[in-house]
Amino acid sequence: GAGVSQSPRYKVAKRGQDVALRCDPISGHVSLFWYQQALGQGPEFLTYFQNEAQLDKSGLPSDRFFAERPEGSVSTLKIQRTQQEDSAVYLCASSSGLAGRTDTQYFGPGTRLTVL
Amino acid sequence: KQEVTQIPAALSVPEGENLVLNCSFTDSAIYNLQWFRQDPGKGLTSLLLIQSSQREQTSGRLNASLDKSSGRSTLYIAASQPGDSATYLCAAGVINTGTASKLTFGTGTRLQVTL
Numbered sequence: 001g002a003g004v005s006q007s008p009r010y011k012v013a014k015r016g017q018d019v020a021l022r023c024d025p026i027s028g029h030v031s032l033f034w035y036q037q038a039l040g041q042g043p044e045f046l047t048y049f050q051n052e053a054q055l056d057k058s059g060l061p062s063d064r065f066f067a068e069r070p071e072g073s074v075s076t077l078k079i080q081r082t083q084q085e086d087s088a089v090y091l092c093a094s095s096s097g098l099a100g101r102t103d104t105q106y107f108g109p110g111t112r113l114t115v116l
Numbered sequence: 117k118q119e120v121t122q123i124p125a126a127l128s129v130p131e132g133e134n135l136v137l138n139c140s141f142t143d144s145a146i147y148n149l150q151w152f153r154q155d156p157g158k159g160l161t162s163l164l165l166i167q168s169s170q171r172e173q174t175s176g177r178l179n180a181s182l183d184k185s186s187g188r189s190t191l192y193i194a195a196s197q198p199g200d201s202a203t204y205l206c207a208a209g210v211i212n213t214g215t216a217s218k219l220t221f222g223t224g225t226r227l228q229v230t231l
Contacts, residue, residue, distance in 0.1 A: 004159075031216040042120070042205055042221030043160070056218065091159060095216055103216055104150065107160040 002026075004108035006092050012114045013082045021077045021111045023092030030097030032075050033105060034067055037089040046090075049075060050097070082115045089113070118143045118210050122222035129196055130230055137191040137225045139206035144184045147217040148209040151180050151191050153202045154224070160205065164191070196229045203227070 005024045013019050025032050031050055035043035036059075045059040051072040060067070064083075069075040079086055089110040095103035119142045129135050139149070148167050152160040164173045164180040166189070172181040179192040189206055203224040209217030 033216075033218065035219075035221075040223070042207075042223045043219070045218045045220070048216065048218055050216065093160075093219075097216065104162050104165050105219060106162060107152075109159040112157075 004092055004094055004106055006090075006108040006111050008111060009109060010112050010114075012116065014116055015082060015084060017082055018078065018080045019082055019113065021079075021090050021113070023075045023077070023094075023108060025073065025075070025092070025094030026096075026106055027073075028096070029094035029106075030072075031095040031103065031105075032069060033093040033095075034075070034077050035091040035093065036061075037091055037110070039088075043091050046077070079113075082113075084115050087113055087115045118146075118208055118220040120206060120208055120220050120222040122204075122206060122225050124225060125223070126226040126228075128228045128230060131196060131198060133196050133229075134192070134194050135196055135227070137193070137204050137206075137227070139189040139191070139222055141187045141189075141208045141220075143208075143210070144187055146184065146208045146210060149180070149182050149189045150207045150209065150219065151178075151189075152205045152207065154205060155202050163204075193227075196227075198229045198231060201228050 034046040037043040048056040049069040064080045066078045091110045092108045093105040151163045166182040177194040205224045207219035207221045
């Protein structure tokens with residue numbers, strides 16, 4: 001595709017529900033990132049995939065958060081037993097991997113999660 | 117742990133004015149410094165990326181500089197336009213496993229350009 005896409009764009013969940021957020025990176029991009037952006041704050045790193053391998057999950061706030069990228073393309077961020085503090089915008093980004101650590105990251109529009 | 121700070125938090129300028137946005141980071145061991153624009157309710161649009169070995173990058177009316185030794189970057193916007201109104205975020209690319217750097221963001225500068 002032309003850019004990074006995410007779905008759904010908006011999600012409202014009742015406290016305790018499980019949610020799944022999807023990211024479609026730019027075709028062929030090796031690296032995929034998830035970030036969490038609270039209202040009025042900058043995005044914060046959650047996790048990183050290189051192809052299908054999850055190489056860094058140091059930013060996941062609790063074991064209720066789980067991410068996967070089984071075929072090295074589409075990724076899903078799952079949040080179990082949602083809490084109000086999980087309300088945020090979840091951003092996905094991808095990079096080509098061609099320039100290594102100096103790659104530009106391209107961001108999707110985000111999923112705004114509201115937990116009631 | 118890398119910390120990124122942006123000053124000012126908000127800025128309002130009349131159309132046509134040149135302006136500078138500031139970004140500082142605590143750990144000079146970065147791979148790159150990236151500037152983004154974020155419009156309300158939207159994702160991030162990459163504006164400029166400066167590699168750690170570079171001093172500046174230019175794109176149109178935008179110029180970004182990087183001084184690793186002092187832990188500072190600036191984004192210069194020339195001849196500002198109302199369409200430049202947005203939140204500007206800087207992010208430092210920091211060490212990560214694998215081949216990509218992960219980004220540590222500042223909290224942004226909200227810019228409003230008035231007619």
